[in-house]
Amino acid sequence: MSLTPLLVEPIARAALLEDLGRGGDLTSEATIPPDRQATAALIARDEGVVAGIEVARMVFELVSPEIEMQEILLDGARVHAGGHIASIRGPAAALLTAERTALNFLSHLSGIATATFQLVAAIAGTKARVCCTRKTTPGLRGLEKYAVRAGGGTNHRFGLDDAVLIKDNHIAIAGGISAALQAAKARVGHMVKIQIEVGTIAQLTEALEIGVDAVLLDNMEPPTLATAVNLVRGQAVTEASGRISPAQIRAVADAGVDLISCGWLTHSAPILDIGLDIQDAGKQPI
Amino acid sequence: MSLTPLLVEPIARAALLEDLGRGGDLTSEATIPPDRQATAALIARDEGVVAGIEVARMVFELVSPEIEMQEILLDGARVHAGGHIASIRGPAAALLTAERTALNFLSHLSGIATATFQLVAAIAGTKARVCCTRKTTPGLRGLEKYAVRAGGGTNHRFGLDDAVLIKDNHIAIAGGISAALQAAKARVGHMVKIQIEVGTIAQLTEALEIGVDAVLLDNMEPPTLATAVNLVRGQAVTEASGRISPAQIRAVADAGVDLISCGWLTHSAPILDIGLDIQDAGKQPI
Amino acid sequence: MSLTPLLVEPIARAALLEDLGRGGDLTSEATIPPDRQATAALIARDEGVVAGIEVARMVFELVSPEIEMQEILLDGARVHAGGHIASIRGPAAALLTAERTALNFLSHLSGIATATFQLVAAIAGTKARVCCTRKTTPGLRGLEKYAVRAGGGTNHRFGLDDAVLIKDNHIAIAGGISAALQAAKARVGHMVKIQIEVGTIAQLTEALEIGVDAVLLDNMEPPTLATAVNLVRGQAVTEASGRISPAQIRAVADAGVDLISCGWLTHSAPILDIGLDIQDAGKQPI
Amino acid sequence: MSLTPLLVEPIARAALLEDLGRGGDLTSEATIPPDRQATAALIARDEGVVAGIEVARMVFELVSPEIEMQEILLDGARVHAGGHIASIRGPAAALLTAERTALNFLSHLSGIATATFQLVAAIAGTKARVCCTRKTTPGLRGLEKYAVRAGGGTNHRFGLDDAVLIKDNHIAIAGGISAALQAAKARVGHMVKIQIEVGTIAQLTEALEIGVDAVLLDNMEPPTLATAVNLVRGQAVTEASGRISPAQIRAVADAGVDLISCGWLTHSAPILDIGLDIQDAGKQPI
Amino acid sequence: MSLTPLLVEPIARAALLEDLGRGGDLTSEATIPPDRQATAALIARDEGVVAGIEVARMVFELVSPEIEMQEILLDGARVHAGGHIASIRGPAAALLTAERTALNFLSHLSGIATATFQLVAAIAGTKARVCCTRKTTPGLRGLEKYAVRAGGGTNHRFGLDDAVLIKDNHIAIAGGISAALQAAKARVGHMVKIQIEVGTIAQLTEALEIGVDAVLLDNMEPPTLATAVNLVRGQAVTEASGRISPAQIRAVADAGVDLISCGWLTHSAPILDIGLDIQDAGKQPI
Amino acid sequence: MSLTPLLVEPIARAALLEDLGRGGDLTSEATIPPDRQATAALIARDEGVVAGIEVARMVFELVSPEIEMQEILLDGARVHAGGHIASIRGPAAALLTAERTALNFLSHLSGIATATFQLVAAIAGTKARVCCTRKTTPGLRGLEKYAVRAGGGTNHRFGLDDAVLIKDNHIAIAGGISAALQAAKARVGHMVKIQIEVGTIAQLTEALEIGVDAVLLDNMEPPTLATAVNLVRGQAVTEASGRISPAQIRAVADAGVDLISCGWLTHSAPILDIGLDIQDAGKQPI
Secondary structure, eight states: OOOHHHHHHHHHHHHHHHTTTTTOOOOHHHHHHHOOEEHHHHHHOOOOOOHHHHHHHHHHHHHHTHHHHHHEOTTTTTTTTTTTEEEEEEEEHHHHHHHHHHHHHHHHHHHHHHHHHHHHHHHTTTEEEEEESOOOOOOHHHHHHHHHTTTTOHHHHHHHHSEHHHOHHHHHHTTTTHHHHHHHHHOOOTBBBEEEESSSSSHHHHHHOOOOSEEEEEOOOOHHHHHHHHHHHHHSSSESSSSSOOTHHHHHHHTSSSSOOOOOHHTOOOOOOOOEEEEEHHHHHH | OOOOOHHHHHHHHHHHHHHTTTTTOOHHHSOOOOTTTEEEEEEEEEEEEOOOOOOOHHHHHHHHOEEEEESSTTTTTTTTTOOEEEEEEHHHHHHHHHHHHHHHHHHHHHHHHHHHHHHHHHHHTSSOOEEOOSOOOOOOHHHHHHHHHHOOOOOOOSSSSSSEOOOOOHHHHTSSSSHHHHHHOOOOOOBBEEEEEEESSSHHHHHHHHHHEEEEETTOOOHHHHHHHHHTTTTSEEEEESOOTTTHHHHHHHTTEEEEEOOHHHTTOOOOOEEEEEEEESSSOO | OOOOOOHHHHHHHHHHHHHHHHTTOOHHHHSSSSEEEEEEEEESSSSSOOOOHHHHHHHHHHTTOOOEEEESSTTTTTTTTTTTEEEEEEEHHHHHHHHHHHHHHHHHEEEEEHHHHHHHHHHHSSSSSEOOOOOOTTTOOHHHHHHHHHTBBBBOOTTSSSSSOOOOHHHHHSSSSSHHHHHHHHHHHTTTTTEESSSSSHHHHHHHHHHOSSSEEOOHHHHHHHHHHHHHTTSSSSESSSSSOOOTTHHHHTOSSSSSTTHHHHHOOOOEEEEEEEOOSSSSOO | OOOOOOHHHHHHHHHHHHTTTTTTOHHHHSSSSSTTTEEEEEESSSSSEEEOOOHHHHHHHOTTTTTTEEESSSSOOOTTTTEEEEEEEEEHHHHHHHHHHHHHHHHHHHHHHHHEEEEEEHHHTOEEEEEOOSSOOOTOOHHHHHHHHTOOOOOSSSTTTEEEOOHHHHHHHHSSHHHHHHOOOOHHHHTTTTEEEEESHHHHHOOOOOOSHHHETTTTHHHHHHHHHHTTSSSEEEEEESSSSTTTHHHHTTTTTTTEEOOOHTTOOOOOOOOEEEEOOOOSSO | OOHHHHHHHHHHHHHHHHHHHOOOOHHHHHHSSSSOEEEEEEEESSOEEEEHHHHHHHEEEHHOOOOOESSOOTOOOOOTOOEEEEEEEEEHHHHHHHHHHHHHHHHHHHHHHHHHHHHHHHTTTSSSSEEEEEEEEOOHHHHHHHHHHHHHHHHSSSSSSSSSSEEEHHHHHTTTHHHHHHHHHSSOOTTEEEEEEESSSSHHHHHHHHSSSSEETTTOOOHHHHHHHHHHHHHSSEEEEOOOOOOTTHHHHHHTTEEEEOTTHTTTTOOOOOEEEEEOOSSSSO | OOOOOHHHHHHHHHHHHHHHHHTHHHHHHSSSSOOOEEEEEEEEESSSEEEHHHHHHHHHHHTTTTTEESSSSOTTTTOOOOOOOEEEEEEHHHHHHHHHHHHHHHHHHHHHHHHHHHOOOOOOOOOEEEEESSEEEEEEEEHHHHHHHHHTOOOSSTTTTTEEOOHHHHHHHTTTTHHHHHHHHHHHHTTEEEEEEEHHHHHHHHHHHHHHHHEEETTHHHHHHHHHHHTTTTEEEEEEEEOOTTHHHHHHTTOOOEEOOOOOHHTTTTOOOEEEEEEOOSSSSS
């Protein structure tokens, strides 16, 4: 599980520039002596799963190459309230300039990892996996999908061009499930998986007759899901979706589906509260 | 209350390119006839306050200048579950290509506006206003602060360069409240407001002696807040902060502060669920 | 078959700025009266298949919104030497400023479409399809893969993140075919297809035992390919690759593979020579 | 002969991001242990001239600063089939992630250098030099013109703003050769060279009467070229152009022209096939 | 007083790319042996105040990380004609490639600092401070405002979003001073300062009745300014503006205003002439 | 004389975004009713020559496509103090948002055109032309060189890659004038002009013996310049340079040089003061 720095760097840089504006950090420049060094700790305020440590490191290093960050935990690790995530040392003003941007990334991604982990735990022992959607925050899709993996989940497609997902609106316009599926199979390349959304057992039957890589079983109750899974019998990957709450997810998993997708993971998970505590700000350079 | 299109356009464009990848919308291209037109409606699935309609319009128009969107509600309007937010018509494939990106913006910003509105309603009748922080999603600060205004809240600073906020870490390194405040007053321009974070009445007293535009009363209980407000007596703007929950906010407001800031509004508000319903997809061009 | 304008626009704009430099078109500015209008024709100098007409249109329109282009042929159409591809009218100076950039795109993409079409024709009547690779010109992958489709071919993956292709180097480092395949199947999402490169029947057998979506039959002679196809019997998509020349492709197709991939299509196809002929440059504005 | 890293870096970065998409290298991440190191060699599969080694190095270093590349050959060197171009060592996954992008640049630029070298060799002993045009691949003009120099050729202008080239369409609209030339001489700065395209001896005579820095002798047969060169007698640089094939180039050079320009070098030269061979992938870090 | 490298880097990079064009430094490449090292000095040709040393360093380092620059003076220091500002050593070709861009920044910013210093000196002993405006060179606002600080001046707002300045046109459209001020106070956040432009004592009186953070006393003669200052008595910050020349500034300051703003500092200050002298260009690498 | 909109648009957009920051125009949004229309005039406050009208138009149109601007004068026209340059109408808030950015461009470029015109007038009747240098404001080279043309001057090279200028530092390192010139002539293409800086008649003689397109006669007194011109006798273009003041330029021109270059035009010319006067701000939309 890793994040290519090339993908992270432009996002981290843009976030810093958004905060620095045209004039930079007026407060730190006015109140912190330029030669002051400091050491600090990233501390979880609540229990959760960490994700985004390398993003935070990138933010700190972009503000000053003199900052060094030593991680205590790796992405995917569980942390308790008060747990120590990483140590940082470097110029005090640079630490404070980078603080909010680094924490905004780290707490957001850790929030997603934590929410994913909670769902994964809720369905432990079943064959189902927790999966994300394209309901992500604009600009952060790659990072958010990484956070889902850090929390133990798996990813759905990254965008419109890496897999086909035929939804209700496509079906309606294309003239039905068979027509839509046949059109897709005729036109996309051999390395592209095709999934179709079905809301009823009849639709599922129609899709299976044409053949498809995966089916999105939308808004079905657990008994219907079980019927569907039984009908599919391994001919396609089965994915349940449709505003499935944490309270409902165990029943859905018990119905035997392969995947359960939750848009909530990336669009509404609260942050994991993480803070930066200054531990020492002596007058000597490191 | 408005959003300069120049500020929205690059964010909307980047979000679409993130979704389109290198290959574009494989599904719509494969299943939707290119000359098919459609009309659709943006419908709220839950009750809330709308924000981001112009962002959604920008997304649709970037995908196709042939799409026309007619808003029913304006940003800041309340909407009930099932409420009609806007009507859209244009090429069916373009509508479906733009759908998810438009909804990702609209539901995220409406979620922030809705959360803000709930807090505003909770403190109705007091003098306090609800305020946001810099705990925003990287890349979306301007939009998220706009959504707070749409929900009836007010904005704190946009970044590090438009106001001074001296926090506990600055105070510790600068050598105390007086030293930090005097340094800031000596160095920043006359159009920059200065605020300082204080955690005790003693610190507040020290700050007021030096003079400051605003005080951030951090993690004080309502009785202490009332004492603080009484001490300030209009010499500075008073802002309460520190993980204030919806359940606590009324008591905080009753203490008489001018502002209550909640990071939660921008970093953890759940989306307002909004969907796009295809209403008609005839074969004729408009 | 279409190209989202959002994906084309930044590439067309960058190409124009590369040509305009800092000072713009010195020649046209010095020699063409600013109010002179002209009509012109895009004419094929050789026989081939056209691709990139909408890219050319974007280039002309970016230089001047007053230019109007009327296509005679659509992408994918065959054109004979001397054939008329499109008509253009507008300010003469703008036409000449845009000419080279528009032609550079159109002739390059049409060259790829033409080369693809020739291979497609060579294997007509077999079940095999012609396919491209990631051996594309930096910056033009989406356009070049589109040109392959315009020529009647199909696309392999767009990049490193939309499908898994386990090549010899991965296999060597991962510790063999089974180890590599199992690692991939355990770690990637359900919407990602997995392909593995095999060079021998033994390797193919090992891969099929683990199960895989597609096999890349690398550098096999037609008889070996036929054996491989027979062994696979529909359990996976079969793709032949390895410097297959136009002279060899029919024999490869006759071996029964599903796909034949040729890096040559995108990295070495010569252009289709297309020119812009000024037809009339009267003194009156349109 | 050198390439400013500042000019190469954004092109190399964009090419990598094009390949990495939103999710990065799924295959290497899934199959290569993160601490595995490897050494590899860049090997020519065919005979040719190398160009772009520093571009390849930039690609590898952008993916990981831990990669070290040691060149064996320099740009402009001849390489035989099987020849060793450079050695590379570093994290195995990073090597494989960068491989295709590095090779796409290196083999494309080496293909241009090789084609140029072949023409240069064909006219050895004459005074003529081989020259490129503006018929380049969009986005790669600076790199492709560099590759022409690496192959022993020389460059025509880089774009529309660094020299004047009055072509047939300009002449027709400006009202003739004299009018066009006089307009250009009156309007451009003293550091801008002016060239005009002529197709007949009469046009050449007219151009020489006005005076011009260079003449483009378009589509003339060798005897006509010789007449033209004799007429010019050093008053202007003479450049022959017009779909000159490798078979014809010697006769053109023997006619005595100063330069022979071939659009083919940059728009249609096939790549020089270069591969990356993993030589060792031990378990120890370097 | 410092400049965040993150804010400087994209501006320095863009300036270099503007100069390098598509082909790089033809002259240095043609005339300077690639292994030649050199040492050079940045020397002031006139007397003034230095600003932008770190920008110059960034320019040199972007061209070659092998260049080392050792500053002799810091930003804000006075320099006499012939004074030594910094020493530089590194590859000779890279030094010459970077020279003009580095000097363009350094001499422009030092020109602004010098002009500011002259005004500051002219009003020494008064309470007034010299202040800049938004009349800056497009793209360089942050740097130019920094140069004003380096010269001893102070900054007005950085842009349209960090403070409110209600000017005559706003007042006219809003329906008068009271209406405009009340609208602004009702709508902007608590961290935003509000200033209003007044041209008469009557307007000033009206503004003070509503209350405002600062008043812009536009085009008032010194006696009127003195009356205005007397009327304000510390209720607002007083700023004089309106084409105030160096000859007039002392009289304006003596009138008792807090600030005197001069657009001239950033839009019309002549450069401080600074040159790069090559001191040694031996054949040995450093 | 024209400016390609493609070159202007990104510069105008960036300047607006620099001013708008993250929050947009707080003042106009707070004080101007959104439906208010206005008409305004761009008025010169001083006498001069106008340049940049199309840049101003681009700025206004980027803020709102509803703004219409009607020019009264064209670039290059003389304007008297109080002269009417253009009329503008559209939404009042958008006019005021764009005002400062539009004026910053227009007054800066008109300042350069005015300064150029003054020098051109000073040498009227001589054969000399006024020329600019590479001492331009970072980011604005193309615009500033255009303004020089608008003022009646001519342009030197646009950057390091469109012509060769061998300066004293190159000569010293290359080992003398002959060595430097021969190296340049051997290595650059046939469309690149070569100029060399000489400070003495002996150097000039050496340069002419090798042959060169242009000579830069640096810091020579008029009598020496006359000697140099006499020596050159049309074998090269002659350009005088070296801190030539307006008072000295006539004597320099009378010495017979072809060009006189002044860095001052682009790095130190004061702006031409231009203002925007609101003429009517009725309540009705247009």
